[in-house]
Amino acid sequence: MRFTFWEDFLALVFPDTCCVCRRSLFDFEDHLCKICISRLPVTSYHLVPRENELKTKLLGLSDVNSVMAYLRFSKRGMSQKILHQLKYRNKPGLGRAIGVLYGGLLLQNGFSGTWDIIVPVPLHRTKLKRRGYNQSEMFAEGLSKTMLIPVGRLLYRNTHTQTQTKKTRLQRWENVSEVFCLETVAMDCKGKRILLVDDVMTTGATLAACANVLKRAQPSKVDLAVIAAGK
Ligand SMILES: [Zn+2]
Numbered sequence: 432m433r434f435t436f437w438e439d440f441l442a443l444v445f446p447d448t449c450c451v452c453r454r455s456l457f458d459f460e461d462h463l464c465k466i467c468i469s470r471l472p473v474t475s476y477h478l479v480p481r482e483n484e485l486k487t488k489l490l491g492l493s494d495v496n497s498v499m500a501y502l503r504f505s506k507r508g509m510s511q512k513i514l515h516q517l518k519y520r521n522k523p524g525l526g527r528a529i530g531v532l533y534g535g536l537l538l539q540n541g542f543s544g545t546w547d548i549i550v551p552v553p554l555h556r557t558k559l560k561r562r563g564y565n566q567s568e569m570f571a572e573g574l575s576k577t578m579l580i581p582v583g584r585l586l587y588r589n590t591h592t593q594t595q596t597k598k599t600r601l602q603r604w605e606n607v608s609e610v611f612c613l614e615t616v617a618m619d620c621k622g623k624r625i626l627l628v629d630d631v632m633t634t635g636a637t638l639a640a641c642a643n644v645l646k647r648a649q650p651s652k653v654d655l656a657v658i659a660a661g662k
Contacts, residue, residue: 449462449463449464449467450462450463450467450512450513450516450520450522450525451463451464451467451509451512451513452464452466452467454466461524461528461531462522462524462525462528463513463525463528463532467509468532470509471501471502471509471510471532472502472503472505472508472509472510473501473502473503473536474499474500474501474502474503474660476498476499476500476660477499477536477537477540477542478540480497480498480499480654481496481497483498483499485498485499485500485632485635485655485660486498488632488634488635489635489638489639489655492635492636492639492640493635493638493639493640493642493643495627495638495639495642495652495653495654495655496652496653496654497654497655498632498635498638498654498655498656499654499655499656499657500632500656500657500658500659500660501529501532501533501536501656501657501658501659502658502659502660503659503660503661504631504659504660504661505661510658510659511659513525513529513658513659514630514631514658514659517529517566517569517630517658518562518566518630521562521563523563523564523566523569524569525569526564526566526567526568526569526570526572526573526630526658527569527570527572527573527576528573529570529573529658530569530570530571530572530573530574530575530576530577531573531574531576531577532573533570533573533574533656533658534573534574534575534576534577534578535577537574537578538577538578542578543578545624545626545654546578546580546624546625546626546654547580547620547623547624547625548580548581548582548583548585548620548623548624548625548626549571549574549575549578549580549581549582549583549625549626549628550571550582550583550584550585550586550625550626550627550628550641550645551565551567551568551570551571551582551584551627551628551629552567552586552627552628552629552637552638552641553565553567553584553586553587553588553611554566554567554568554588555588556588566630567628567629567630568582568584570628570629570630570658571628574626574628574656580626583616583617583620584614585613585614585616585617585620585645585648586611586612586613586614586617586641586644586645587611587612587614588610588611588612589610589611589612600634600636607636607637607640608636608640608643609640610640611640611641611644612644613644613645613647613648617645617647617648618648619648620645620648620649620650621648621649621650622649622650622651623650623651624650624651624652624654625645625650625652625653625654626654626655626656627641627642627645627653627654627655627656628655628656628657629641629655629657629658630657630658630659631657631658631659631660632655632657632659632660633660633661638655638657642655
């Protein structure tokens, strides 16, 4: 996703603009204007969280309970623009705003009391230093705020993995399956219901690797939720 110099300039001079359409925001709006929110490509995975194409993708990688995504990912679409802003344009609040929106949708659909803890996929510390925040953690915080479930940083990365793009499914799996570790505090999660969250799901290798590591803490179930996923 490319942004023009003019767009960058406007965002700098008028910071309170919609992350998608760049219109000025009203005080009651948070990172996204009401019109863009009404046009978000919201999926229906939350209606069939245990039987959908995202869950099928994880077959053979990890036996998770359910998988959901807030938005349908499409190149050059709204979801890509949002993810790009969240990752590369220093917009941690956008991740929280998306989490608040998705949390609201989940509550409307009967997900109240479904989880005990929300766990974000960790970022390697050098990347965290460069970006200043973990975008998955921001999403987790938004969900936490709306659903009143604590965020638990139960995982960390032990090596700096190579970039996942341009890798085959098997190569991605080999690349990530050994890099996540469990924090000692995770051992208190025996019997707990965990919602593992990330910004995007492509092959599902990263999420599956994290879920498998979390299972060592013997939670009663692990569900997955991401901001956006493609087919
Ligand atoms: Zn807008």
